[in-house]
Amino acid sequence: MKKKQFNYLPYLLISPTLFFVTMFTVWPTFLSIYQSLFKQRLNIAKYRTPSFIGLDNYFELLKDSDFINVLKNTMIYVLGTVPITIAAAFILAVLLNNKFKGSGLFRLAIFYPSILPMVSAATIWMFFFTPDYGLFNSTISFLGYTGPQNWTVNPNLALISVMIVAFWKNAGYFMIFYLAGIQNIPGTVYEAAKIDGAGPIKTMIAITIPLLRRSTLFITTIAFIGAFQAVDHIFVLTSGGPSDRSTVLLFYLWQQRFENLNVGKAATITVILIIILLFFTISNFLLSEKKEGSDD
Amino acid sequence: MIKFDKSRNRGLLYFILITVTIVWTAPLIWSFIASTRPLNEALGRGDVFFGTRLSIDSFRKALSLAPFGRYFINTFILVIMVFAVQLVTVLLAAFAFARYSFKGKNLLFMFILLQMMIPTAALLVPNFSTIRALNIYDTILAIGIPYFGSAFGVFLLRQMFLSIPEALISAGIIDGCSWWQLLIHIYIPQSVSTITAFGISSVSWHWNEFLWPLIITRSDKARPLTAGLVRFTQMGEIGAQWALLSAATVLVVLPLLAAFLIFQKNFMQGFLHSGIK
Numbered sequence: 001m002k003k004k005q006f007n008y009l010p011y012l013l014i015s016p017t018l019f020f021v022t023m024f025t026v027w028p029t030f031l032s033i034y035q036s037l038f039k040q041r042l043n044i045a046k047y048r049t050p051s052f053i054g055l056d057n058y059f060e061l062l063k064d065s066d067f068i069n070v071l072k073n074t075m076i077y078v079l080g081t082v083p084i085t086i087a088a089a090f091i092l093a094v095l096l097n098n099k100f101k102g103s104g105l106f107r108l109a110i111f112y113p114s115i116l117p118m119v120s121a122a123t124i125w126m127f128f129f130t131p132d133y134g135l136f137n138s139t140i141s142f143l144g145y146t147g148p149q150n151w152t153v154n155p156n157l158a159l160i161s162v163m164i165v166a167f168w169k170n171a172g173y174f175m176i177f178y179l180a181g182i183q184n185i186p187g188t189v190y191e192a193a194k195i196d197g198a199g200p201i202k203t204m205i206a207i208t209i210p211l212l213r214r215s216t217l218f219i220t221t222i223a224f225i226g227a228f229q230a231v232d233h234i235f236v237l238t239s240g241g242p243s244d245r246s247t248v249l250l251f252y253l254w255q256q257r258f259e260n261l262n263v264g265k266a267a268t269i270t271v272i273l274i275i276i277l278l279f280f281t282i283s284n285f286l287l288s289e290k291k292e293g294s295d296d
Numbered sequence: 297m298i299k300f301d302k303s304r305n306r307g308l309l310y311f312i313l314i315t316v317t318i319v320w321t322a323p324l325i326w327s328f329i330a331s332t333r334p335l336n337e338a339l340g341r342g343d344v345f346f347g348t349r350l351s352i353d354s355f356r357k358a359l360s361l362a363p364f365g366r367y368f369i370n371t372f373i374l375v376i377m378v379f380a381v382q383l384v385t386v387l388l389a390a391f392a393f394a395r396y397s398f399k400g401k402n403l404l405f406m407f408i409l410l411q412m413m414i415p416t417a418a419l420l421v422p423n424f425s426t427i428r429a430l431n432i433y434d435t436i437l438a439i440g441i442p443y444f445g446s447a448f449g450v451f452l453l454r455q456m457f458l459s460i461p462e463a464l465i466s467a468g469i470i471d472g473c474s475w476w477q478l479l480i481h482i483y484i485p486q487s488v489s490t491i492t493a494f495g496i497s498s499v500s501w502h503w504n505e506f507l508w509p510l511i512i513t514r515s516d517k518a519r520p521l522t523a524g525l526v527r528f529t530q531m532g533e534i535g536a537q538w539a540l541l542s543a544a545t546v547l548v549v550l551p552l553l554a555a556f557l558i559f560q561k562n563f564m565q566g567f568l569h570s571g572i573k
Contacts, residue, residue: 009396010398013388014404016385016445017385017450018404019445020441020444021408021410025419029419032421032422100309106316108560109317109320110317110320112320112321112553113320115552115553116504117504117505117521119525120545120549124323126541127330127538127541127545128323128326130538132341133340133341133342133343135322135326138344176564176568229418231507232506232507254420254507267421270418270419277414277415281412281414
């Protein structure tokens with residue numbers, strides 16, 4: 001079956017993929033590492049030509065209070081959206097797993113935001129967040145909210161407003177992974193639990209949650225990877241403001257490169273972002289390999 | 297599993313789900329409603345739903361202020377182009393990895409998987425330089441080219457190809473199939489559902505992408521819907537004309553929602569697969 005003499009064909013077949021991966025993943029990664037060792041700013045004449053400064057870009061960034069603020073915002077964004085979204089997705093999946101009248105419709109209603117572009121989801125929410133007569137404020141005021149109305153321009157609420165949009169958009173997406181996971185749990189497990197006299201809450205804690213451990217790990221990693229790259233809704237809703245209170249890593253990277261024209265700093269942030277993402281993507285990859293490898 | 301067979305529980309279940317559904321659909325439905333308001337009737341406290349009459353003026357105005365038709369065509373060309381090229385690169389590479397053993401195979405596979413470990417979104421700054429150097433800035437090709445190779449697709453299709461029964465392949469070989477006949481007559485027909493899932497995840501990913509197209513385009517001739525919509529929302533003359541903004545948003549999401557409602561099952565499958573990314 002497998003050819004024994006040297007066969008150039010497989011190399012030929014993978015060469016297009018190799019070419020594009022080299023050109024747009026491997027080369028730019030090395031280019032960023034290289035450029036991060038140089039000071040280069042396109043808008044300042046004497047810094048236009050790159051000059052080697054070793055690791056100074058990294059040291060400067062770690063001392064930069066703007067950058068620390070951005071890291072803080074990013075952590076708030078990631079840690080504030082990921083666990084809550086996953087918990088909601090889990091609960092919705094459990095509620096919607098049973099077939100009953102309208103269950104398909106409920107699933108659709110919760111899943112549909114996942115297919116929308118983030119920018120149009122954000123545009124819809126920009127309108128929803130309108131001060132005074134916006135439905136968001138009208139509704140929460142009706143429920144007793146008396147705080148500030150203008151969410152997207154309020155220093156304390158801007159970041160939360162983009163987090164709300166992300167929650168709304170992703171809960172349904174993560175839900176379908178849980179639904180798929182729940183369907184893989186054999187019905188006999190539940191019958192056994194019922195015979196043992198376990199109630200619904202006990203069944204949930206003792207059976208459903210542990211058996212969905214793998215789904216949870218998987219969803220958690222894709223959620224983290226997504227959250228670190230989330231930026232589109234920030235462009236629409238807050239532009240990182242007010243006074244950088246909703247600026248996250250990828251937005252900051254864009255600002256440094258395309259507004260401040262600071263090539264060296266942008267390359268350094270790229271390297272840092274790659275390191276963070278690598279951590280999560282490698283764990284994601286290991287998890288999905290494991291998932292493919294065994295069938296329990 | 298929690299069973300909601302008692303009527304009290306069932307009532308509670310419906311209450312929760314109906315509340316969630318209202319919360320989840322309200323932003324979209326409100327946009328739809330607002331987009332039908334006549335342009336000169338501003339929204340105000342207590343008057344937030346339909347205007348005095350239904351009107352499509354805001355759609356007309358939105359279309360006159362920005363070339364949404366052009367953006368739509370650009371996006372369409374983009375997603376078709378990316379998927380068409382990916383289909384070729386992915387099928388060939390997945391076939392090679394599934395069918396042949398060759399020197400350096402594992403190493404080369406890992407090399408390709410690097411693309412799944414370092415998301416292209418993080419590399420927009422250096423890729424911007426590459427696009428400038430290639431002299432294709434501000435073209436649809438520039439938006440799509442970083443994605444022409446797809447590690448995710450290779451990974452997915454290789455898994456699928458490996459599960460094809462050996463007997464089927466042997467039969468093809470006995471019939472005298474060359475490698476590409478094997479691919480076309482045996483591997484591809486066996487993998488249609490996986491290819492469809494990959495296609496949906498690829499198309500919706502590139503349909504929705506924003507930041508890369510934003511930085512790599514400058515003019516309406518290449519700008520896709522996402523970048524076009526954001527540019528529209530930031531135009532000076534738009535201000536807080538919500539009917540107009542809503543109309544623009546509806547123009548962007550309506551085709552997507554229609555496609556989704558028709559191909560729900562495929563969409564969900566595609567999204568389930570896209571998680572591996």
